[in-house]
Amino acid sequence: MMRFYVIFLLMLITTLSAEDSCISCHSELDEERDESDKIVAKYLSGIHAQKEVGCADCHGGDPEAFDDEDEAMWDVDNFLADMEKQDQLDMCGKCHSDPQYMRMFSASIKTDQVSQYLTSEHGKSLVKGNQKAAVCSDCHSYHDILPVQDPRSIVYALNVPVTCAQCHADGQYMKDSGLPIDQLSQFKKSVHGVALLEKEDITAPACNDCHGNHGAAPPDVVHVKDICGTCHVNNRDLFQKSHLFSELSKEGFGQCEACHENHAVLKPDDSFLDWSENSVCIKCHLDGGSAKIMADHFYTIIDSLKENLKLAHSIIDSAENKGMIVSELFFDLEEARKVLIHTRTNIHSFSTAYVDTNAAPGFKAAQAAILGAQASLNELGFRRKGLFYFSLIITFLVVVLGIKIRRMKK
Amino acid sequence: MSKFYQWINERLELDDAIKFAKKKRVPIFYGTVWYYLGGVSLFLFAIQLVTGILLVLYYQPGAETAFESVKFIVSKVEFGWLIREIHSWSANLFILFVFFHMFTVFFAKAYRKPREMTWITGMLLLVLGLAFGFSGYLLPWNELAYFATKVGSDIAGAIPWVGEFMLRVLRAGDEVTGATLTRFYGIHIAILPGIFTVLLVMHLMMVQFQGMSVPPEIEKIPEEKRKTIPFFPDFVLRDFMVWLIVLNIIALLAVFFPWELGQKANPLVSAPAGIRPEWYFMFMFQTLKMIPAHVLFLEGELFGVMLFGVGGLIWFFVPFLDKKSHMGIRSRFWTWFGIFLVVYIIILTIWGYLV
Numbered sequence: 083m084m085r086f087y088v089i090f091l092l093m094l095i096t097t098l099s100a101e102d103s104c105i106s107c108h109s110e111l112d113e114e115r116d117e118s119d120k121i122v123a124k125y126l127s128g129i130h131a132q133k134e135v136g137c138a139d140c141h142g143g144d145p146e147a148f149d150d151e152d153e154a155m156w157d158v159d160n161f162l163a164d165m166e167k168q169d170q171l172d173m174c175g176k177c178h179s180d181p182q183y184m185r186m187f188s189a190s191i192k193t194d195q196v197s198q199y200l201t202s203e204h205g206k207s208l209v210k211g212n213q214k215a216a217v218c219s220d221c222h223s224y225h226d227i228l229p230v231q232d233p234r235s236i237v238y239a240l241n242v243p244v245t246c247a248q249c250h251a252d253g254q255y256m257k258d259s260g261l262p263i264d265q266l267s268q269f270k271k272s273v274h275g276v277a278l279l280e281k282e283d284i285t286a287p288a289c290n291d292c293h294g295n296h297g298a299a300p301p302d303v304v305h306v307k308d309i310c311g312t313c314h315v316n317n318r319d320l321f322q323k324s325h326l327f328s329e330l331s332k333e334g335f336g337q338c339e340a341c342h343e344n345h346a347v348l349k350p351d352d353s354f355l356d357w358s359e360n361s362v363c364i365k366c367h368l369d370g371g372s373a374k375i376m377a378d379h380f381y382t383i384i385d386s387l388k389e390n391l392k393l394a395h396s397i398i399d400s401a402e403n404k405g406m407i408v409s410e411l412f413f414d415l416e417e418a419r420k421v422l423i424h425t426r427t428n429i430h431s432f433s434t435a436y437v438d439t440n441a442a443p444g445f446k447a448a449q450a451a452i453l454g455a456q457a458s459l460n461e462l463g464f465r466r467k468g469l470f471y472f473s474l475i476i477t478f479l480v481v482v483l484g485i486k487i488r489r490m491k492k
Numbered sequence: 493m494s495k496f497y498q499w500i501n502e503r504l505e506l507d508d509a510i511k512f513a514k515k516k517r518v519p520i521f522y523g524t525v526w527y528y529l530g531g532v533s534l535f536l537f538a539i540q541l542v543t544g545i546l547l548v549l550y551y552q553p554g555a556e557t558a559f560e561s562v563k564f565i566v567s568k569v570e571f572g573w574l575i576r577e578i579h580s581w582s583a584n585l586f587i588l589f590v591f592f593h594m595f596t597v598f599f600a601k602a603y604r605k606p607r608e609m610t611w612i613t614g615m616l617l618l619v620l621g622l623a624f625g626f627s628g629y630l631l632p633w634n635e636l637a638y639f640a641t642k643v644g645s646d647i648a649g650a651i652p653w654v655g656e657f658m659l660r661v662l663r664a665g666d667e668v669t670g671a672t673l674t675r676f677y678g679i680h681i682a683i684l685p686g687i688f689t690v691l692l693v694m695h696l697m698m699v700q701f702q703g704m705s706v707p708p709e710i711e712k713i714p715e716e717k718r719k720t721i722p723f724f725p726d727f728v729l730r731d732f733m734v735w736l737i738v739l740n741i742i743a744l745l746a747v748f749f750p751w752e753l754g755q756k757a758n759p760l761v762s763a764p765a766g767i768r769p770e771w772y773f774m775f776m777f778q779t780l781k782m783i784p785a786h787v788l789f790l791e792g793e794l795f796g797v798m799l800f801g802v803g804g805l806i807w808f809f810v811p812f813l814d815k816k817s818h819m820g821i822r823s824r825f826w827t828w829f830g831i832f833l834v835v836y837i838i839i840l841t842i843w844g845y846l847v
Contacts, residue, residue, distance in 0.1 A: 405750035407567040465574075469747045476740040483733040490726055 124226035198296035242288035268345035390448035397455035417447035513724035555670030558633035577746030602705035604817035638757035775840035
């Protein structure tokens with residue numbers, strides 16, 4: 083495979099060299115460079131080469147001038163080589179902000195990257211003259227730029243955290259920004275990070291899903307619920323209607339992150355409600371009070387639903403292992419399990435009445451499953467008792483027949 | 493009561509039948525116990541007939557209804573579970589007892605002249621019994637049954653010349669579908685019982701008219717010196733006692749070892765691991781698995797099917813091939829052939845379940 087790729091690349095370079103002086107000369111220069119610095123090879127592996135966007139389309143110059151370096155580059159007015167970060171924005175934006183041009187490649191392609199960028203913290207900082215602010219090539223790399231859907235791309239979902247961390251985890255680089263540098267290490271521990279980086283679940287959020295990509299900025303405290311609510315819709319809706327939301331908003335306190343953290347979003351656990359060291363409520367409600375009563379109530383509801391489910395499961399398993407048909411009871415079990423999941427969401431209403439009302443069908447379903455399974459076990463007992471009496475009758479008849487046969491023998 | 497009996501007797505001539513039964517004698521020797529095997533097989537067939545008719549009252553053939561109706565029978569219908577369990581267990585025990593019956597008949601040389609036709613009808617009844625098992629296995633339309641039928645009918649498709657035609661006839665198309673289920677149902681409840689009953693009546697009539705066979709060495713003892721008992725009521729009562737014990741065993745199996753219904757068949761999912769045929773097809777299935785892909789110029793599967801075809805024909809015509817038996821001599825070759833077959837079936841069946 084590798085051999086095929088090298089042959090293909092050589093053929094491509096040979097073909098393109100004949101038409102493009104940039105490729106022709108830089109291929110020769112690349113021969114003395116390390117693998118990671120070979121400009122032409124990188125370019126040829128990227129999306130621009132695939133779409134036949136040549137070197138001169140970004141850098142200017144004259145790709146038809148084969149004989150003289152000055153004629154090809156330095157003497158041409160529009161030639162761009164080592165450029166300022168601001169120039170890079172113009173260079174990329176020249177095409178990527180032109181809907182008419184970009185439509186040639188895809189009907190649904192976005193062209194708002196530069197305008198979005200200018201609203202981002204990166205963009206604002208660049209405008210202020212901060213040359214450390216990230217621009218296009220810092221996130222997308224240059225020459226070997228790949229589409230976001232390509233797993234080799236540094237902006238592919240699984241690679242985004244590491245790409246962002248190139249700057250954001252570098253203490254020296256971020257020294258003057260006043261920002262923390264532990265986001266990646268925090269994220270790796272989080273439920274999102276585990277799903278994305280360990281389980282490689284690309285539906286799990288990466289940095290850009292909460293912060294935006296081209297318009298990257300930290301969400302305002304008051305809008306955190308909307309950011310989290312993009313995925314956790316029910317939790318957001320319930321929380322937004324709760325008394326806790328209005329009180330937190332009044333005081334300007336954090337919302338979702340107050341209990342769940344931000345980069346280190348913990349995997350939610352029922353012990354969050356258990357009034358002990360794991361409890362998240364205790365972080366603010368040190369004195370307990372009504373918060374403790376509510377948390378205890380929620381914890382009891384969830385715990386007893388879980389216990390009911392466990393009991394139902396064990397009786398159903400027992401009946402099933404003994405050969406009884408209990409498949410219909412799994413519908414009740416599923417219903418109860420669904421309600422348990424909803425109850426964990428419903429606690430975001432911070433209303434005991436709401437939680438109780440909506441948990442009731444779960445208890446009912448679990449009870450139905452328990453009763454159904456018990457009825458199955460009772461039926462099994464009935465069958466065994468029936469078998470016992472039947473065997474008694476058969477044994478009696480066999481003994482009577484045996485006696486009769488013995489008498490007949492005599 | 494006597495008036496009622498008289499009324500019946502005048503019309504059915506019961507007295508003559510009883511006289512015949514009383515006159516008939518059953519030999520008493522070391523192998524008398526074998527005589528019960530045929531009777532037990534008959535009893536099990538009768539149980540299947542009764543439970544089968546009861547199941548038909550609720551069973552609904554069809555890809556969308558079969559599984560659900562069986563589930564309904566075992567979970568909602570009063571004593572439906574018992575009827576299904578007894579039907580399934582008696583079906584399996586029927587095949588087992590027919591096998592026992594066949595081998596005891598074989599080793600007692602009971603197929604020798606003049607009972608060749610009794611053997612032939614018995615063999616045909618065994619083939620029909622296996623067909624009953626194969627067709628009935630699909631009826632619950634569960635995953636295991638579906639894929640086992642697929643594999644089983646594929647093997648039938650490997651039969652030379654007629655295989656493809658047989659496959660299409662069996663499946664009512666190219667694939668195992670709801671149409672196959674309906675076809676199997678028709679075969680199971682109408683075609684097979686019809687043919688089976690005719691053959692069974694022939695088989696029983698021959699047994700009754702020709703009497704019980706005894707092994708050659710017993711036959712050499714002068715008739716007046718042989719121990720016998722009257723068929724009626726002595727032997728019939730013994731038979732009845734064995735039937736009661738078998739019935740109790742079935743009830744025990746039904747309560748403690750119920751047949752799993754499993755998951756509904758889904759032709760779109762891949763076959764689950766460990767698909768196996770019913771135990772009585774296992775030795776053939778295992779043999780086919782062991783045969784290499786190509787044997788000489790033949791495909792392995794075709795070679796296997798031909799091997800069983802030839803083997804089956806030899807077994808079928810054994811009364812005509814074992815010429816010594818007609819002279820009351822035990823042929824060593826045929827005895828060892830039978831022993832080899834029994835050992836082969838047992839080992840391959842166990843092997844099939846172990847791998």
